[in-house]
Amino acid sequence: MLTIYLADLTHTTIVTSNDGFPLNVGLVSAYFKVFYPEADVRLFKYPDKLLQAIKEKTPDVIGVSNYPWNTNLGLSILRYVKKVSPQTITVMGGPNISYIPKDQEDFLTQNSDCLDFYVLYEGEQGFKQLIDLVVEKKSDILAIKQASPKGCLYLKNGELARFEMIERNSNLDSYPSPYLSGTLDGFFDNKLSPMIETHRGCPYTCAYCHEGHLSYSKINQFSMERIMKELDYIASHVSKNVSNLHITDPNFGLFSRDTEIAKAIVRLSEETGYPKIVFATTAKNNHERLIQILRIFGSKILMPLWMSVQSMSEVVLRYIRRQNISLDSMYQVQEAVREEHGTTKSELIMCLPGETYETHLQALVELMKLNIDQIICYQLMFLNGTQMKQDELDNPGQHGYVKKYRVLPNDFSDLPEAGRSLEIEEIIVANNTWKIEDYGRARIMHLMVMIYYNAMSFKGYFRLIIEEKMDLYDFITKLLKNFSEHKKISYLLDEFSYGTQKELFDSKEDLINFYTDDNNFKLLIEGKIGSNLIHKYQGLAFLKHIDDLLDIIDKTILEITVGKQDISEKVKDVMQFYRLSYKGYLDPMRQETQDGASFNYDIPRWLIGNENLDNCHFKESRRVIFSTPAEKFKLLEDYYERYGRGESAFSKILTKLWVRDLFRVPRYLD
Numbered sequence: 188m189l190t191i192y193l194a195d196l197t198h199t200t201i202v203t204s205n206d207g208f209p210l211n212v213g214l215v216s217a218y219f220k221v222f223y224p225e226a227d228v229r230l231f232k233y234p235d236k237l238l239q240a241i242k243e244k245t246p247d248v249i250g251v252s253n254y255p256w257n258t259n260l261g262l263s264i265l266r267y268v269k270k271v272s273p274q275t276i277t278v279m280g281g282p283n284i285s286y287i288p289k290d291q292e293d294f295l296t297q298n299s300d301c302l303d304f305y306v307l308y309e310g311e312q313g314f315k316q317l318i319d320l321v322v323e324k325k326s327d328i329l330a331i332k333q334a335s336p337k338g339c340l341y342l343k344n345g346e347l348a349r350f351e352m353i354e355r356n357s358n359l360d361s362y363p364s365p366y367l368s369g370t371l372d373g374f375f376d377n378k379l380s381p382m383i384e385t386h387r388g389c390p391y392t393c394a395y396c397h398e399g400h401l402s403y404s405k406i407n408q409f410s411m412e413r414i415m416k417e418l419d420y421i422a423s424h425v426s427k428n429v430s431n432l433h434i435t436d437p438n439f440g441l442f443s444r445d446t447e448i449a450k451a452i453v454r455l456s457e458e459t460g461y462p463k464i465v466f467a468t469t470a471k472n473n474h475e476r477l478i479q480i481l482r483i484f485g486s487k488i489l490m491p492l493w494m495s496v497q498s499m500s501e502v503v504l505r506y507i508r509r510q511n512i513s514l515d516s517m518y519q520v521q522e523a524v525r526e527e528h529g530t531t532k533s534e535l536i537m538c539l540p541g542e543t544y545e546t547h548l549q550a551l552v553e554l555m556k557l558n559i560d561q562i563i564c565y566q567l568m569f570l571n572g573t574q575m576k577q578d579e580l581d582n583p584g585q586h587g588y589v590k591k592y593r594v595l596p597n598d599f600s601d602l603p604e605a606g607r608s609l610e611i612e613e614i615i616v617a618n619n620t621w622k623i624e625d626y627g628r629a630r631i632m633h634l635m636v637m638i639y640y641n642a643m644s645f646k647g648y649f650r651l652i653i654e655e656k657m658d659l660y661d662f663i664t665k666l667l668k669n670f671s672e673h674k675k676i677s678y679l680l681d682e683f684s685y686g687t688q689k690e691l692f693d694s695k696e697d698l699i700n701f702y703t704d705d706n707n708f709k710l711l712i713e714g715k716i717g718s719n720l721i722h723k724y725q726g727l728a729f730l731k732h733i734d735d736l737l738d739i740i741d742k743t744i745l746e747i748t749v750g751k752q753d754i755s756e757k758v759k760d761v762m763q764f765y766r767l768s769y770k771g772y773l774d775p776m777r778q779e780t781q782d783g784a785s786f787n788y789d790i791p792r793w794l795i796g797n798e799n800l801d802n803c804h805f806k807e808s809r810r811v812i813f814s815t816p817a818e819k820f821k822l823l824e825d826y827y828e829r830y831g832r833g834e835s836a837f838s839k840i841l842t843k844l845w846v847r848d849l850f851r852v853p854r855y856l857d
Contacts (some may be wrong), residue, residue, distance in 0.1 A: 189321070190244060190246045191247065191249070194251045195210075195211050195251075196251060196261055196264070197233070198256070198597060198598045200597070206379050209371070211281070213230060213366075217362065217365040217370045218312075219311075219314060229246075230370065238603065241271070247321070249276075250279065251278075253283045254283050256610055259611075262279075262608070263606055265279075269300065269301045276328060277301055278303065278305070279302055284305065285572060285576070287577060287580065290571075291347055295341065303341065304317060304339045305341065311356070313338030317338075332348065337353050338353040355407065359407050360409060360410050364417055377426035377428055379429075381432055383414070383418065383421065383433070384435045385408065385409055386407065388407055395536065395570070395573055411447065418455055428829050430461065433467070436468065438468065439467040439470065440470040440480055441476075445476065446476065446479050453487050464490070467493075468493055469494075474520045491529075491532045492531045494521075494532070494533050495532075497535060497539065498535065503546075506540040506541050507539060517557055530561070531559050532561040534563045536564075537565070537567065537626075537629050538626070540619075542620060544622070551632075551636065562640065566614045567614060590613055592691070594690065594711065596719030597719065601708070609717075613695075627687060630687050630720075631680060634680075638728050639736070642845035643846070644729075646794060647793075651744070651758070665746055669742055679724060679732065722841065726834060726841055729773075729837075733772075744762070760790055764790040778817065781814035782814075783813065784810070785808045787808050789805060791853050811854065815851050816852055819848075822848065
């Protein structure tokens with residue numbers, strides 16, 4: 188009987204870096220078991236459990252996934268397996284590999300001591316056909332290679348063998364559900380987030396994305412019957428503190444049936460209490476359907492709608508083969524979101540070809556004017572298997588990219604037997620149009636956006652500026668200046684800027700040499716370096732500097748509204764609202780304290796509605812009390828139980844919920 192271990196690993200040194208269910212290897216396993224029901228197939232997410240299993244029983248075959256966040260972790264495990272059991276067949280699969288044969292050969296050659304086969308594209312059929320040959324050839328690796336397994340990359344006589352592609356399967360229901368088969372039952376562990384897939388394929392060709400590859404352009408769907416059964420199964424098994432569901436589709440909302448899926452999710456939530464939050468990458472050019480889904484979810488399910496643009500420069504969009512949703516469509520979606528009290532997110536990538544610091548900043552301001560609730564800003568990352576990286580290899584120097592290397596935040600381990608591993612990302616910090624000195628400026632601006640704009644942390648200030656038709660660009664630049672020059676915050680920013688520069692290396696070799704030093708690796712393991720700096724310093728700001736943050740934004744809005752007596756009462760109420768919302772909001776005894784003040788405007792009603800603040804004026808001032816109700820207290824405590832109470836844990840928590848969710852709740856005395 189074959190023993191097979193399949194793993195979608197995550198680093199767990201600081202936090203559980205990737206906390207999604209191992210749906211990928213679950214699908215491979217469920218399909219494989221149809222043909223080999225007697226095989227002993229085990230799935231793993233956590234590396235320590237996999238290592239323990241290997242000690243107890245070495246497998247005949249071991250397969251690990253390959254994503255930017257777990258490549259070297261997987262290879263370190265495979266090296267350990269080959270050390271203790273050279274006859275074990277080792278396999279990798281996943282999108283984090285080049286489609287250029289020379290690069291594929293280099294990857295296999297560099298890892299020839301531990302990697303026998305790489306299953307390219309969709310894994311179910313490729314892995315099953317490989318196992319057919321493992322059985323037929325009695326685990327003789329050379330004989331298996333001589334039989335030319337389809338769908339696999341491998342070396343034959345030291346060179347890359349000819350690749351034979353397996354056509355993608357259009358009948359996805361022929362792959363058994365890893366949920367309904369019980370394959371994933373062991374991962375309902377109160378830590379991991381359930382994931383569900385309703386379709387595969389993406390019609391868009393964005394050059395920076397794995398899913399922009401032509402091999403993935405055709406869309407195939409799972410049946411509605413299967414999707415409904417999986418949703419019911421997940422809801423009946425999910426752990427008590429897990430409230431979120433991940434829909435892994437590249438474009439949820441692309442099809443009319445997605446509205447039926449949304450209705451099913453609402454039904455589940457009403458019947459079982461799960462889910463409360465849905466994370467999904469939503470389709471960018473189907474705004475009417477997105478509005479439908481939003482209205483179905485209403486106040487019952489929180490699902491931020493993604494209206495990502497990456498850039499708002501037509502020159503840049505042509506370079507990256509992308510066509511954005513129109514501004515008119517974005518405005519319509521945003522208005523519908525406000526009506527339903529929903530939330531929207533968007534993304535920008537700096538250092539794209541043709542982008543400048545100024546066009547990047549202007550795009551930020553335009554998204555804020557649209558009332559997008561959260562704007563995520565990324566560095567351009569060169570990913571294996573993307574058209575952008577291939578274009579650079581085909582035409583080196585075309586865009587003048589300046590490349591640097593850094594550790595992927597929180598993705599490193601030091602494991603017994605398997606040793607040290609860390610994941611490395613290749614990022615762009617300058618190009619022909621983006622100056623190298625603008626990289627550091629933009630990073631500080633991104634931190635400011637994360638703190639002040641995202642998660643509705645200070646939304647009222649920005650909304651008031653827009654509503655009163657004041658210059659938002661002027662407000663942003665003044666806020667950035669005051670943020671940078673504040674005495675206490677400037678110390679924080681000095682640390683942030685220093686870390687931003689020190690985390691970059693000119694080559695992978697320089698990075699590896701630095702972290703080979705025991706003292707440097709110890710700093711990494713202790714979380715003193717190598718974390719996501721934006722998230723780290725956002726977390727520190729909200730943990731330790733909330734009064735300073737309030738002082739900075741109050742100073743800025745008073746500067747920009749000086750002499751405007753007609754809105755001074757509004758400004759006063761907005762400032763007062765945030766002071767009381769944040770006061771003691773993380774205090775362990777927050778349930779037992781309350782504070783109040785008199786207001787002339789109904790700020791809570793204004794923030795969640797579509798009315799102007801003028802329409803929310805009280806006839807007489809009203810006393811408002813701010814306190815922390817039991818459900819708000821429990822929300823944060825549940826996340827503390829899941830992730831811990833340290834600084835790194837709090838930064839992780841802020842990637843799962845919004846700062847607004849932690850506000851004290853206002854209550855009118857009358």
